[in-house]
Amino acid sequence: xxxxxxxxxxxxxxxxxxxxxxxxxxxxxxxxxxxxxxxxxxxxxxxxxxxxxxxxxxxxxxxxxxxxxxxxxxxxxxxxxxxxxxxxxxxxxxxxxxxxxxxxxxxxxxxxxxxxxxxxxxxxxxxxxxxxxxxxxxxxxxxxxxxxxxxxxxxxxxxxxxxxxxxxxxxxxxxxxxxxxxxxxxxxxxxxxxxxxxxxxxxxxxxxxxxxxxxxxxxxxxxxxxxxxxxxxxxxxxxxxxxxxxxxxxxxxxxxxxxxxxxxxxxxxxxxxxxxxxxxxxxxxxxxxxxxxxxxxxxxxxxxxxxxxxxxxxxxxxxxxxxxxxxxxxxxxxxxxxxxxx
Amino acid sequence: xxxxxxxxxxxxxxxxxxxxxxxxxxxxxxxxxxxxxxxxxxxxxxxxxxxxxxxxxxxxxxxxxxxxxxxxxxxxxxxxxxxxxxxxxxxxxxxxxxxxxxxxxxxxxxxxxxxxxxxxxxxxxxxxxxxxxxxxxxxxxxxxxxxxxxxxxxxxxxxxxxxxxxxxxxxxxxxxxxxxxxxxxxxxxxxxxxxxxxxxxxxxxxxxxxxxxxxxxxxxxxxxxxxxxxxxxxxxxxxxxxxxxxxxxxxxxxxxxxxxxxxxxxxxxxxxxxxxxxxxxxxxxxxxxxxxxxxxxxxxxxxxxxxxxxxxxxxxxxxxxxxxxxxxxxxxxxxxxxxxxx
DNA sequence: AATTTTACCGAAAACGTTTTCGAAATGATC
DNA sequence: GATCATTTCGAAAACGTTTTCGGTAAAATT
Numbered sequence: 128x129x130x131x132x133x134x135x136x137x138x139x140x141x142x143x144x145x146x147x148x149x150x151x152x153x154x155x156x157x158x159x160x161x162x163x164x165x166x167x168x169x170x171x172x173x174x175x176x177x178x179x180x181x182x183x184x185x186x187x188x189x190x191x192x193x194x195x196x197x198x199x200x201x202x203x204x205x206x207x208x209x210x211x212x213x214x215x216x217x218x219x220x221x222x223x224x225x226x227x228x229x230x231x232x233x234x235x236x237x238x239x240x241x242x243x244x245x246x247x248x249x250x251x252x253x254x255x256x257x258x259x260x261x262x263x264x265x266x267x268x269x270x271x272x273x274x275x276x277x278x279x280x281x282x283x284x285x286x287x288x289x290x291x292x293x294x295x296x297x298x299x300x301x302x303x304x305x306x307x308x309x310x311x312x313x314x315x316x317x318x319x320x321x322x323x324x325x326x327x328x329x330x331x332x333x334x335x336x337x338x339x340x341x342x343x344x345x346x347x348x349x350x351x352x353x354x355x356x357x358x359x360x361x362x363x364x365x366x367x368x369x370x371x372x373x374x375x376x377x378x379x380x381x382x383x384x385x386x387x388x389x390x391x392x393x394x395x396x397x398x399x400x401x402x403x404x405x406x407x408x409x410x411x412x413x414x415x416x417x418x419x420x421x422x423x424x425x426x427x428x429x430x431x432x433x434x435x436x437x438x439x440x441x442x443x444x445x446x447x448x449x450x451x452x453x454x455x456x457x458x459x460x461x462x463x464x465x466x467x468x469x
Numbered sequence: 470x471x472x473x474x475x476x477x478x479x480x481x482x483x484x485x486x487x488x489x490x491x492x493x494x495x496x497x498x499x500x501x502x503x504x505x506x507x508x509x510x511x512x513x514x515x516x517x518x519x520x521x522x523x524x525x526x527x528x529x530x531x532x533x534x535x536x537x538x539x540x541x542x543x544x545x546x547x548x549x550x551x552x553x554x555x556x557x558x559x560x561x562x563x564x565x566x567x568x569x570x571x572x573x574x575x576x577x578x579x580x581x582x583x584x585x586x587x588x589x590x591x592x593x594x595x596x597x598x599x600x601x602x603x604x605x606x607x608x609x610x611x612x613x614x615x616x617x618x619x620x621x622x623x624x625x626x627x628x629x630x631x632x633x634x635x636x637x638x639x640x641x642x643x644x645x646x647x648x649x650x651x652x653x654x655x656x657x658x659x660x661x662x663x664x665x666x667x668x669x670x671x672x673x674x675x676x677x678x679x680x681x682x683x684x685x686x687x688x689x690x691x692x693x694x695x696x697x698x699x700x701x702x703x704x705x706x707x708x709x710x711x712x713x714x715x716x717x718x719x720x721x722x723x724x725x726x727x728x729x730x731x732x733x734x735x736x737x738x739x740x741x742x743x744x745x746x747x748x749x750x751x752x753x754x755x756x757x758x759x760x761x762x763x764x765x766x767x768x769x770x771x772x773x774x775x776x777x778x779x780x781x782x783x784x785x786x787x788x789x790x791x792x793x794x795x796x797x798x799x800x801x802x803x804x805x806x807x808x809x810x811x
Numbered sequence: 812a813a814t815t816t817t818a819c820c821g822a823a824a825a826c827g828t829t830t831t832c833g834a835a836a837t838g839a840t841c
Numbered sequence: 842g843a844t845c846a847t848t849t850c851g852a853a854a855a856c857g858t859t860t861t862c863g864g865t866a867a868a869a870t871t
Contacts (some may be wrong), residue, residue, distance in 0.1 A: 130610075132827060143851045148829065158849060174583045178826035179530070183521035183856050190585075191769070198550045204541045211540070211567055220564045221584060225553055240516045243562060258770075268472075320540070355756070359537070388756055414730055416758045485821045489834045490859065500819060524856035753849060 131172045140164060184243070187445070188221045191437060192240035194250040196228045196277070201380075201409040202426045203251070207380020208248060208274065214384055219246070224408060230256040237261045242327055247271035249438045252279060254316045254350075262426050271440035271450070275433045277319045286438065287433045287455045290322040293458040294422045295328025298404040299376045301420070303336050307374030311344040313361050313386065315378040316463055322378060325406065329376050348382050358385020366393060373401055380405040380412045385420055387466065393417075403466040417465035425457050432457065480608050480738040482506060512666050524586070528788070532562045533779060534582035536592040538570045538619070543722075544768045545593070548617065551772020552591060558781055561588070579603045589779045594621060596692075598660045613782035613792070616620050617775045627782065629775045629797045633663040633797045636665035636764045636801040638677075640746040641718045643762070643803055645678050647742055647811045649716030653686040655703050655728065657720040658733040663779025664720060667748065686711060690724050700727020708735060715743055721764055722754045729757060729788040729808070743810040759807035774799065 150165035202296035315322030377383040406423035412419035492507035622802040657664030725747035747763035754761035
């Protein structure tokens with residue numbers, strides 16, 4: 128029941144372990160005859176190389192790490208799917224960890240992965256990560272690192288993102304185009320880059336179109352497990368504080384859906400009284416009532432692109448070639464639905 | 470930049486590798502003085518044991534494999550979260566693979582994980598898996614295996630499930646209780662055990678309450694990526710073929726949501742004309758209109774339970790103790806919402 | 812003072828593979 | 842028949858750790 132080793136094959140054929148190893152990997156200096164013999168016996172014995180030994184010897188694990196803030200999340204689970212699919216094609220396995228939006232956990236997990244000697248790491252930052260030493264360490268240890276979605280601009284590595292600022296601009300401009308004059312914004316937490324960029328896109332769209340920016344119209348949502356509740360809460364607040372608002376651009380779909388739910392209960396008509404644009408294009412957004420206009424964020428593509436880039440860097444590293452960090456920006460598009468249909 | 474090894478520490482302190490190793494693991498036969506010395510140097514050099522070498526030597530990887538039909542899925546992503554969380558507590562990492570509901574892929578992935586020498590495997594079956602040799606192989610190779618949700622009754626291993634039959638019975642009985650007389654069922658594919666069990670629960674609830682079972686009221690949904698469309702399609706079909714139906718028990722929420730969407734468009738009132746009960750309690754079900762009565766399926770708990778059981782078996786295996794396969798059945802409950810509120 | 816016990820350390824084997832390098836055997840060339 | 846090139850193989854080192862088994866020296870016991 129013990130797994131079969133090279134040595135056993137060698138003994139049965141009365142040849143050396145070296146020759147068996149070479150035969151299996153088609154080295155030129157072993158005769159066709161012995162190659163055939165070895166391969167046949169190996170397959171009948173169902174020989175599988177011991178990954179630990181191979182890893183130890185070759186110093187690569189054919190395994191990558193993935194750190195993600197939350198797993199139960201339409202966008203992120205799509206990214207996971209993309210990464211796994213692409214990795215499988217290249218014979219890589221993926222170890223997944225969830226940072227729970229916590230910097231401390233994220234740091235520990237990076238260490239875990241480094242100790243495990245993964246060949247590279249893909250990650251999206253936790254919301255409260257402000258210090259990036261743990262990331263710089265990864266790169267200094269010659270371990271390829273690719274960040275996606277929630278990135279740290281300051282860290283020198285490859286990144287796969289969308290143009291959040293432009294997407295937010297488009298979303299806000301769409302509200303302006305359909306006639307909104309007083310546009311609020313439900314933004315994400317203060318730290319994450321994409322939350323900042325979406326806010327900046329919103330503000331620029333306003334000022335570019337002659338609408339003065341009013342800070343009191345910006346509400347902050349600590350997006351996490353209870354985004355939905357945050358949406359409801361802020362919608363309620365908005366109805367009290369700014370009855371004149373006729374459009375909202377919301378940082379993420381789940382919050383938007385919470386807001387819609389609150390407005391529905393309050394009898395506020397969407398889009399007649401308030402038009403709403405979300406962000407991410409969760410499946411849910413297409414089936415609620417009214418369906419939600421939103422920005423499509425290509426999770427699957429991002430995952431695939433992230434792995435492809437990581438793979439490139441792993442290869443370059445092996446060949447001691449210089450590696451070129453890429454900033455890959457994927458296209459987004461506005462999906463028009465009932466929540467802005469005039 | 471090369472990672473520091475035991476040998477380097479040993480050289481710097483002029484002691485043997487053996488002593489260093491023992492010192493770090495608090496063996497009793499090394500003096501407190503040298504222990505302190507070694508530990509201090511190890512921490513200043515930031516020594517991290519080479520996982521490959523440890524694995525090779527100890528024959529365990531502190532890694533488990535997880536094969537799951539689909540990742541972008543409310544229930545399954547919750548299971549993943551549960552497994553990862555629990556595994557992290559015990560110092561285990563999780564390699565995740567997606568079978569895409571394909572038996573062929575599933576088989577390959579099992580092999581991959583076995584070659585990688587994971588310490589155990591947790592999995593939920595692909596829809597079209599009928600042959601279980603690949604699973605028996607796992608067990609025969611003394612590798613702990615825990616199945617959850619979509620299991621093979623015939624395979625002798627631990628299982629974490631819900632009582633699908635009872636849950637379906639409850640769901641159907643609820644429809645009867647609110648006065649439905651003609652109750653249809655949208656079932657899942659023919660093979661999966663839980664799809665069969667839910668059907669059986671449905672049928673038993675009918676006959677137990679004096680309603681004769683009518684096979685023409687059972688529609689099959691090939692649940693996969695396009696469950697939503699399947700729901701719409703079958704709802705349309707049902708409206709044509711059986712105008713007298715006043716209740717439906719549907720195999721899974723996403724299909725139910727598709728059906729609701731179709732009924733809404735057709736002007737069929739829910740629950741007045743047709744009452745609907747789904748299955749799984751996706752978050753989405755609570756926010757659509759009308760909100761969906763459903764069976765809560767505890768994904769997070771299942772994940773945690775599955776890992777706990779696997780961990781037990783791994784420990785027993787290490788100590789050469791006998792392992793006892795468990796069948797863990799988690800509680801479900803009916804969540805009443807608008808789709809059955811009379 | 813002889814013996815036993817205790818405390819501490821290290822040599823060496825083992826895990827299973829990969830790869831370098833040299834050796835032996837065969838064939839080709841002059 | 843001597844030399845050289847080619848083909849085929851294997852010994853050995855290496856990857857970094859863990860663990861068994863002795864061994865030495867000091868302390869404790871007679």
